[in-house]
Amino acid sequence: MKKLYVTRKYRKRNQQRAQKSLKRKLQFKEYRRLKNQSEQGLSKPDLTHKRNFEDRYKDYIKIHAPSKLSFIDNASEVVTFISKLKKHYDRESKVFVVLSDVTTISYDAIVVLLSVMVRFKAKRIPFNGDFPTDKDARRILDESKFLKYLYQQFKESDRYELGQKSSIHTYAWKDVDSELGSQLIRQASKTVWGEERRCQGVQRTLIELMLNTNNHAVDSKKGEKHWWISVSHNKKDNKVGFAFIDFGVGVFTSLNNKRSDSKFYGALEKLKEKVKYGNNAELLRLILDGTLHKTATRKPYHGKGLPGINMVLERNQISNLNIITNNVHANVDADDFKIIQNSFSGTFVYWEVNQNNLSCNGINRD
Structure with missing residues (x-):
């Protein structure tokens, strides 16, 4: 055995490495335990949503859209929703819009979502969201091309034109x-x-x-x-x-x-x-x-x-x-x-x- 491996300095350093490695293993084990606990009993769609959105954007402020996302048919709740978005826009907070519970969405509300989203992105404030689980609501959102623009970056401009090839x-x-x-x-x-x-x-x-x-x-x-x-x-x-x-x-x-x-x-x-x-x-x-x-x-x-x-x-x-x-x-x-x-x-x-x-x-x- 080389003399280097039995020196006091080497043994101390090796012990420190082993302790750090053990600490990391224990931390990961605890992380896995808590993760499995939080995912226990979730259906496959809920599990997918949690991993793709909740965990990924956990440092974002979550703003829940009303289940009836229509400015005309549900004005009061939609106005509250917009007010919350505006408050965090003024604070330049990261925002995640929760649309998963939306069952009804109208075109009049989509222009509000689009305008809010562009304002966030033009100001370089992180903005994201998920999708309605309701098929009809998701279809209308797809047709509007809102999801396409969700992943684009916008600059402050005098004019914007969105969705010319859609309905x-x-x-x-x-x-x-x-x-x-x-x-x-x-x-x-x-x-x-x-x-x-x-x-x-x-x-x-x-x-x-x-x-x-x-x-x-x-x-x-x-x-x-x-x-x-x-x-x-x-x-x-x-x-x-x-x-x-x-x-x-x-x-x-x-x-x-x-x-x-x-x-x-x-x-x-x-x-x-x-x-x-x-x-x-x-x-x-x-x-x-x-x-x-x-x-x-x-x-x-x-x-x-x-x-x-x-x-x-x-x-x-x-x-x-x-x-x-x-x-x-x-x-x-x-x-x-x-x-x-x-x-x-x-x-x-x-x-x-x-x-x-x-x-x-x-x-x-x-």
């Missing part, structure tokens, strides 16, 4: 873009009527919403916020749905924050003197019928903004108009205006076009 088309812009509106209408009219038609009511709705995004922004943020438009084509029913969203301050917050040089400065106080209303749901009704505008300006109403969109609905150029802003959800088509439990910081508008709606078909009906 759902999503765009984000910072400016008014009338050409985009014309493009979306051409595509929509083919789905609804089988041919290209002019739909000035839809065009007007789009332009007013694009303008409102900038008008309702805080002065220091004008031109910085994206508006998002997602268009879903249902060729089977000859129907097209439009979902528009901006993450500004919302209609009522904007009205309360008007500067003294704005024509709407103090408009709510003037309105209260003239018309007694109880809450924001009733106020939104007064905004849509033009009462607020007439009270603030003392001039005839010319059909701009949200009242202009309401006129488009009354002319049967669009249908199923829904508006969610701050703490109000209005199904304008059904004349149902109600307060929701949680407040949405922004404005969401959804409408549809179907074969029963009027189109110009080359004739200006407006």
Whole structure:
């Protein structure tokens, strides 16, 4: 035996190595024991989900989506869900969206998910999620190409275009873009009527919403916020749905924050003197019928903004108009205006076009 192997220094070092090796083995054994304990009794799908998502993203903040992920049919819970995402976006926290329990998902909610995801990724904040186990919900998510974009990286940009080769088309812009509106209408009219038609009511709705995004922004943020438009084509029913969203301050917050040089400065106080209303749901009704505008300006109403969109609905150029802003959800088509439990910081508008709606078909009906 070489003298080196019997020296005191060598024996001490060898003993230290053996102790470290034993410690690692014991730690791994304990890890395996706890892992087997945590996986005991799990079905194969649950086990796969745990290993692929829960274990892999254990340092992420888990945000659970409501089982009914629909802005129109479940506004309060979806607003709470968005608020949680926004809070962690502001904190720049890693977020994992849990979609596994979602049983119903609508296209109007997908544009919200897409917009939130792009904002996280553009800011380089880690963002991920799992998939609904419900087959129908998973199919709709697949069709939207959301899962495809989940694994892409985005840069801060003035424009985004997502999903052009799917039944759902999503765009984000910072400016008014009338050409985009014309493009979306051409595509929509083919789905609804089988041919290209002019739909000035839809065009007007789009332009007013694009303008409102900038008008309702805080002065220091004008031109910085994206508006998002997602268009879903249902060729089977000859129907097209439009979902528009901006993450500004919302209609009522904007009205309360008007500067003294704005024509709407103090408009709510003037309105209260003239018309007694109880809450924001009733106020939104007064905004849509033009009462607020007439009270603030003392001039005839010319059909701009949200009242202009309401006129488009009354002319049967669009249908199923829904508006969610701050703490109000209005199904304008059904004349149902109600307060929701949680407040949405922004404005969401959804409408549809179907074969029963009027189109110009080359004739200006407006």
